[in-house]
Amino acid sequence: MNVVNTIWHADAHDNPRQLLSKIFRAAVVAAHPELAIRSHLPVRPKGRTIVVGAGKGAAQMAAAFEKLWVGPLEGLVVTRYGFSSPCERIRVVEACHPVPDASGMEASRQLFEAVSDLGEDDLVVALITGGGSALLASPAAGLTLDDEISVNKALLASGAPISAMNTIRKHVSAIKGGRLAAAAHPARVVSLIVSDVPGDNPALVASGPTVPDATSRHDALRLIEAYGIGLPATVMAHLKSAAADAPLPADPRFMLDEVHVISSAAVALDAAAAEARRYGIEAVILSDAIEGEAREVGRIHAAIAREVAQRNRPFSKPVLILSGGETTVTLWNKGKGGRNSEFLLAFAIGIDGIEGIHALAADTDGIDGSEGNAGAFANASTVSRMRAQGVDANDMLADNDSWTAFNVVDDLFVTGPTGTNVSDLRAILVT
Structure with a gap:
């Protein structure tokens, strides 16, 4: 195993959040x-x-x-x-x-x-x-x-x-x-x-x-x-x-x-992919122009991540799956949250209990919706940790209350204003 891959595996298994944060920062810097x-x-x-x-x-x-x-x-x-x-x-x-x-x-x-x-x-x-x-x-x-x-x-x-x-x-x-x-x-x-x-x-x-x-x-x-x-x-x-x-x-x-x-988002995604490769992990960009209901886009991304985690297709593990673009949220209720946290809550429900999947979804300007977070993190334990705190992820999604759900388990991603704004960055690490 070469040195680059050693660095990658240490970050992937010991602190995937830190790696995803570094990838986000690289994307924002490139788009400055x-x-x-x-x-x-x-x-x-x-x-x-x-x-x-x-x-x-x-x-x-x-x-x-x-x-x-x-x-x-x-x-x-x-x-x-x-x-x-x-x-x-x-x-x-x-x-x-x-x-x-x-x-x-x-x-x-x-x-x-x-x-x-x-x-x-x-x-x-x-x-x-x-x-x-x-x-x-x-x-x-x-x-x-x-x-x-x-x-x-x-x-x-x-x-x-x-x-x-x-x-x-x-x-x-x-x-x-x-x-x-x-x-x-x-x-x-x-x-x-x-x-x-x-x-x-x-x-x-x-x-x-x-x-x-x-x-x-x-x-x-x-x-x-x-x-x-x-x-x-x-x-x-x-x-x-x-x-x-x-x-x-x-x-x-x-x-x-x-x-x-x-x-644009393309610049940020290219930089995110390059940062992942610097750590010895292959990266794929699905698109820089994804639109649609945030929760539906989240479910589709979860299906792709599950396929990679369980069947090693259509991409081989380890891999970082990236996408950009701007999803939308139809407000059925008046909960707290933005399109990135709503995307990620649907994603978390879709990967519940499947080990080896870690994700970050965040707005490159540092603010997701009306709250103070850029987005949130999710992994195999997100939904069960919410449940342990008395929060049902499906109910939170139905109420457009993704901020509350991620706040309960301390999975919000907070950066403050970044100085740029090139839509959203979704980064899914499958190891």
């Missing part, structure tokens, strides 16, 4: 925006450089950008409460996520103010990460902040994929769907985007404040019907009117703009 921004710096303009941005990793992007930028700059980015990072020339403001608030509405107003009265010699750099949809509260004319809050709450409870949610959001907003970039015209807008959406469509990240797409209000209405989403009458009336139409990509105001997806 500073590395990606360095190779995507735009040409310095003749006029002013204005930085705008939104998302759970926007403050870290702003700090990285001003560190790398040679020349004067100014601007404003908005991030989630508690996710700020010190900047010297770019102002950082905080707002609520995942439900909009008045601070986000004021931040949107200030972003419009920052890009007003610009000329064709000026440059706007947009730093966009996931989470920006909720942070950029800016209801369309005739709608209110309460309307936008109702829309977000209904979407979060609907089980609709992120692509559907953001298509609807952009048609009830005054800032999303390319509208912020349109307001900056005739200045050139360069968008640097850290993608957290399956498929990495930049127009879907944060509902595309600086990136238009071709979806229409009619698409939004079809999605609302398809997912049975109940929205206020005022919102529905707006969506049925031409006032909801968003600018299209062919709009001449966008002709000189540039859009760059600088980091």
Whole structure:
């Protein structure tokens, strides 16, 4: 046995949680925006450089950008409460996520103010990460902040994929769907985007404040019907009117703009796989774009892990099975938790009692849902340890109360804000 394999087997059997944590950290470091921004710096303009941005990793992007930028700059980015990072020339403001608030509405107003009265010699750099949809509260004319809050709450409870949610959001907003970039015209807008959406469509990240797409209000209405989403009458009336139409990509105001997806789930997964191989374990990536109900995706992953553990197929042990993308949760009850912990609770039920399986599911931004954990760990004993504490895993899953279930057995994974946001990382170790 060589030295690498000796290291691997020691970590796998003595402390698999520690190994999975190292793999998560490697993924997050690889997706950190500073590395990606360095190779995507735009040409310095003749006029002013204005930085705008939104998302759970926007403050870290702003700090990285001003560190790398040679020349004067100014601007404003908005991030989630508690996710700020010190900047010297770019102002950082905080707002609520995942439900909009008045601070986000004021931040949107200030972003419009920052890009007003610009000329064709000026440059706007947009730093966009996931989470920006909720942070950029800016209801369309005739709608209110309460309307936008109702829309977000209904979407979060609907089980609709992120692509559907953001298509609807952009048609009830005054800032999303390319509208912020349109307001900056005739200045050139360069968008640097850290993608957290399956498929990495930049127009879907944060509902595309600086990136238009071709979806229409009619698409939004079809999605609302398809997912049975109940929205206020005022919102529905707006969506049925031409006032909801968003600018299209062919709009001449966008002709000189540039859009760059600088980091994504694929980058993080590749780094996670490389870290596993550094410890002598083969890694396979199922996909970086998995969507669907979190509990159903969890059951499918559990079936794959069982097949490997019991029959050594379709992958040979030892192996690390990786996947990314963003699942959804349909809220049937008002328990605590996020999509990663719900995925993992269904996974834990599916591998109950099967030794040699250890898993971590976590959001790369460090926050899973509305609680303070990034995700959770699970293994063969998770469900039985919950039972010993008087908690039934199936009941917790039915109640959307995965946070409580994992908290009882001290299996929550807590990292704090990571500075990036490239969707979820699911890592399943089978030895």
